[in-house]
Amino acid sequence: MKRRIIIAARITAVSIILGIVLGIAGGLFYLCINGATVFRQSHSFVLFLLPVGAILVNLLYKLFKNEDDGGTNQVLISARSDTPVSIKMAPSIFISTVFSHFCGASVGREGAALQLGGSIGYNTGKLFHLTPREKSLCTSIGMSACFSSLFGTPMSAAVFSIEIAIVGRLNLACLVPSVIAAYISRHVARMIGAPDLEMTLSQAFEGLTTEPIALIKVSIIAVAGGLAALLFCTLLEKGGQMTSEKIKNKYLRAVLFGSIVLALSFIFPGQTYNGAGVDQISAFMRGDVVPYQFIIKMIFTVLSVIAGYKGGEIVPSFYIGAALGAFMGSLLGLSPSLACAVGMVSMFCGVTSCPVTAFAIGIEIFGSSSAPFFLLASAFSFFFSGRKGLYSSQKREMYFSKE
Structure with missing residues (x-):
């Protein structure tokens, strides 16, 4: 019982830390993407970067020596098996995604959020010398926190992080820490100006x-x-x-x-x-x-x-x-x-x-x-x-x- 309490306290503490850190990172990520989008929409000449922009993205990954990082697939593998996720994934996906939106590429941001959160989550667990199983949990917690801060949907973010790695099975061991991190990160992201994604139906049905x-x-x-x-x-x-x-x-x-x-x-x-x-x-x-x-x-x-x-x-x-x-x-x-x-x-x-x-x-x-x-x-x-x-x-x- 004592060992379980210690593990729970340790994971809860890491969840709080990741909620704060990824609330800031995710909020800044949203603001950077939004700023890049607003500039592009008012300066259409930026679209002429499209033929060369992807080259610059590839060169960025080469600069970070992160060309074969596996992307979101690598993060999902880590979430269920403690496969390492390079910390280089975080800055490379942050910069390349903002630049992709700046150029006008038709891409999203939530896949990037999973990579950003998973990378920071795993390496936070590594920093605190957690066990392999705990580092795997940290990957999922990080995904939940970053998804929530960027989208403003903590309930969905927490569920997403425990459902996505294995189709047909929920990783319920990660539910409570994912919920904690998701709600903290959303609150932090709101504080720095990242809004929630809410849409209103024209009537009740x-x-x-x-x-x-x-x-x-x-x-x-x-x-x-x-x-x-x-x-x-x-x-x-x-x-x-x-x-x-x-x-x-x-x-x-x-x-x-x-x-x-x-x-x-x-x-x-x-x-x-x-x-x-x-x-x-x-x-x-x-x-x-x-x-x-x-x-x-x-x-x-x-x-x-x-x-x-x-x-x-x-x-x-x-x-x-x-x-x-x-x-x-x-x-x-x-x-x-x-x-x-x-x-x-x-x-x-x-x-x-x-x-x-x-x-x-x-x-x-x-x-x-x-x-x-x-x-x-x-x-x-x-x-x-x-x-x-x-x-x-x-x-x-x-x-x-x-x-």
Whole structure:
């Protein structure tokens, strides 16, 4: 009993430290990305950096001697097996993600948050000479803290960190410290000016949650979101493999695909598809959507990632899901804000294979009035998105699985 108390006290202390440190780091990360985005949106000439920007990102990783860091996949492996995560991952992903947003690449920030938090978390455990199992917990705690500080969703962040490493199994041993770190980091990030991600549905939908027609319409959007997630992940995987085989020089790939993104930015002006695109989601919730927008954003993101830009694909997935949901809502006669929310939740679930987190994030961002719809969205998307996800290192422990 005494030993358990000592371990619990030690992990709790580290959780508090990580909550504070990653609240500051995540808050600054958000402010830097936001500043880079605002500057780019008001100075369109910055887009001309797209062909060379990815080269600079590659050179940055070479400078840090961190070219084969494994990215988010490495962090997920560490979260379940104590595989080391280099501290160099933190500054390299921080700088490269901010620069990617500055150039106008269609990338996100939450994948970067997992790397930033996981790297700092693991190495904090190492600094305090914790056991291998405790360092693994610190990786998950760090992911939770950084996700929360950047997104402002502590409940979802805590669940995400215990669900993402192994599909089909929650690492409940890490739940309490992840919750502690998530709430502390969000509070610290707020103090330095990083806001929460909150969106308001145009109306409450409690009355619809028992109507069969509404449930069927939501289920159709959820299935579409799961299939869109499957397509997106397949394009990222196969596109990356094919281009690496055909164009072995990564600097040439950077110039070529960066140039294609630049050309597309002029074909589709207004920077509608550049950057993460969070601001565009508000328009989708009002019903201002074009049928092909989710496909174009998907193409922008795949090309940006192949070029070598950093940041992740989760926030672009929100954009894709929101655009798809709003479009399908217009066809099905469903409120655009509800359809948009369902699309976002289903797309997130499909690309991450995290249905519990998807359900939680729907409630945390949009409120609990539509919780039954978010449950449907998570369930159907998880089923129809199959075994593919953004992270190949995810271990799958599912019934009826051959893996």
